[in-house]
Amino acid sequence: MEIDKAVRECDDSRLKTKYSNAIYVIKRALALYSIQEVALSFNGGKDSTVLLHLLRAGYVLHKAEESSSQDVADGENSFPIRTIYFETPTVFPEINSFTYETAATYNLQMDILRLDFKSGLEALLKANPIRAIFLGVRIGDPTAVGQEQFSPSSPGWPPFMRVNPILDWSYRDVWAFLLVCKVRYCSLYDQGYTSIGSIHDTVPNALLCIRNENNSEQKFRPAYLLADGRLERSGRVKKFSAPVWGKLSSVCNGLKIEDLNSNNMLTASIIAVGDEILKLHSIGWATSLLAVTRNDIDSVAEEVERRKSTNDMVFIYGGVGPLHTDVTIAGVAKAFGVRMAPDEEFEEHLRHLIGEKCTGDKNEMAQLPEGITELLYHEQLPVPLIKCHNVIILTATNVAELDLQWHCLIDSLKSNGDFVLMAPFVSKCLATTLSDVEVAQPLSKLCLQFPDIYIGGYRGSRKGPLMIRFEGKDLSRIEAASQSLSQNFQPGAFSETE
Numbered sequence: 001m002e003i004d005k006a007v008r009e010c011d012d013s014r015l016k017t018k019y020s021n022a023i024y025v026i027k028r029a030l031a032l033y034s035i036q037e038v039a040l041s042f043n044g045g046k047d048s049t050v051l052l053h054l055l056r057a058g059y060v061l062h063k064a065e066e067s068s069s070q071d072v073a074d075g076e077n078s079f080p081i082r083t084i085y086f087e088t089p090t091v092f093p094e095i096n097s098f099t100y101e102t103a104a105t106y107n108l109q110m111d112i113l114r115l116d117f118k119s120g121l122e123a124l125l126k127a128n129p130i131r132a133i134f135l136g137v138r139i140g141d142p143t144a145v146g147q148e149q150f151s152p153s154s155p156g157w158p159p160f161m162r163v164n165p166i167l168d169w170s171y172r173d174v175w176a177f178l179l180v181c182k183v184r185y186c187s188l189y190d191q192g193y194t195s196i197g198s199i200h201d202t203v204p205n206a207l208l209c210i211r212n213e214n215n216s217e218q219k220f221r222p223a224y225l226l227a228d229g230r231l232e233r234s235g236r237v238k239k240f241s242a243p244v245w246g247k248l249s250s251v252c253n254g255l256k257i258e259d260l261n262s263n264n265m266l267t268a269s270i271i272a273v274g275d276e277i278l279k280l281h282s283i284g285w286a287t288s289l290l291a292v293t294r295n296d297i298d299s300v301a302e303e304v305e306r307r308k309s310t311n312d313m314v315f316i317y318g319g320v321g322p323l324h325t326d327v328t329i330a331g332v333a334k335a336f337g338v339r340m341a342p343d344e345e346f347e348e349h350l351r352h353l354i355g356e357k358c359t360g361d362k363n364e365m366a367q368l369p370e371g372i373t374e375l376l377y378h379e380q381l382p383v384p385l386i387k388c389h390n391v392i393i394l395t396a397t398n399v400a401e402l403d404l405q406w407h408c409l410i411d412s413l414k415s416n417g418d419f420v421l422m423a424p425f426v427s428k429c430l431a432t433t434l435s436d437v438e439v440a441q442p443l444s445k446l447c448l449q450f451p452d453i454y455i456g457g458y459r460g461s462r463k464g465p466l467m468i469r470f471e472g473k474d475l476s477r478i479e480a481a482s483q484s485l486s487q488n489f490q491p492g493a494f495s496e497t498e
Contacts, residue, residue, distance in 0.1 A: 026058030171229025192220020300331025
């Protein structure tokens with residue numbers, strides 16, 4: 001077959017290995033399931049295009065092991081595997097056109113579903129004896145977490161086997177295959193698109209933009225010229241319609257709106273992992289998330305809205321003050337759907353703190369979420385803390401202030417009876433000069449043996465000792481876990497530390 005021949009005759013040893021592994025997975029699936037029991041999920045993107053041609057080659061090679069060479073030759077132009085295509089109103093027209101043209105070229109038996117993915121699968125599997133579905137999922141995709149080459153569907157979904165032949169393929173591998181095999185792909189990839197979603201969240205990748213001095217219409221290099229495949233999803237951004245931007249001022253935090261909405265702006269998400277800043281473990285609470293968000297009202301509101309309904313308490317700090325970037329309180333108000341209104345009591349505290357410069361109608365610092373605000377007082381705090389239902393706003397500007405406000409907050413909530421104190425977490429820390437590789441497997445087993453104990457490892461410096469931290473609510477369990485770890489190594493391999 002032309003695909004198999006093209007790969008095996010190329011000089012790319014990495015591609016040959018990836019191809020052989022993918023073909024093995026496909027042949028294994030076709031040996032486990034009949035043709036009537038398998039299907040291909042095709043969406044017109046580069047990954048599913050690669051998968052389609054791998055399946056064409058894999059099917060022929062699978063049949064070659066069962067049939068005569070003549071039978072194989074006759075079957076090269078047929079593709080009996082059922083193909084599923086989910087067509088939505090938000091798909092790019094180019095994707096639609098490419099999909100239908102591909103179906104006609106290779107005589108695909110295509111089921112076109114116009115439902116959401118889950119409902120469409122439920123209907124399809126109810127009407128057909130499908131037991132396994134080939135997917136173009138790759139590591140790095142949002143849906144790839146926890147998946148292997150053969151993975152049963154998730155709980156709550158219709159039962160089927162997810163078959164992922166290109167799970168370990170990189171962006172570079174995908175394009176190496178498409179170019180070596182000279183197969184047709186969607187035209188959007190030649191216009192700078194590197195990862196295609198819906199028309200609402202996908203733009204050309206700014207890293208492929210061809211700069212020109214006369215500011216004429218932007219042009220982009222093709223997707224296969226992206227140097228760093230890790231930036232494949234840089235074109236997945238939220239698009240804003242003109243009317244929405246029209247309601248905003250032309251400058252936001254010193255950036256022009258047109259700059260924020262241009263393809264020249266790179267975006268990133270920031271998530272801080274840890275819970276040391278607010279010492280929740282000292283009062284027996286667990287931290288579900290520590291997030292960092294941009295200092296604009298909508299970003300704060302969206303984050304608070306997500307967290308206030310899924311957590312018993314939300315603590316938020318930063319972005320409180322007189323500057324244009326201090327938008328935390330307004331963001332909290334928007335999350336609860338209330339307006340900002342002057343609070344005379346809070347203004348009086350501010351007046352004592354910063355004098356008469358901050359009084360009257362222009363005192364925006366004294367505006368708080370209307371109807372939902374409770375002020376939390378403490379004798380050590382010059383200004384009360386702000387509580388809006390289960391969201392508490394801390395006004396600290398540095399770590400020392402934050403530490404003080406935290407202790408005052410706990411005292412205040414305890415005295416009001418509004419806070420449930422639980423048994424505090426206790427911990428133990430062991431230091432060792434062993435390498436990460438030596439302790440990795442014993443630690444993994446220990447986590448399974450003691451699921452109620454948090455076990456983590458870190459180094460204070462690259463050449464410093466490895467610190468193993470045990471944390472939980474039962475000191476005897478922590479002692480048992482640390483002793484169990486020590487038993488795997490020579491005496492003296494671990495020493496207890498602060």
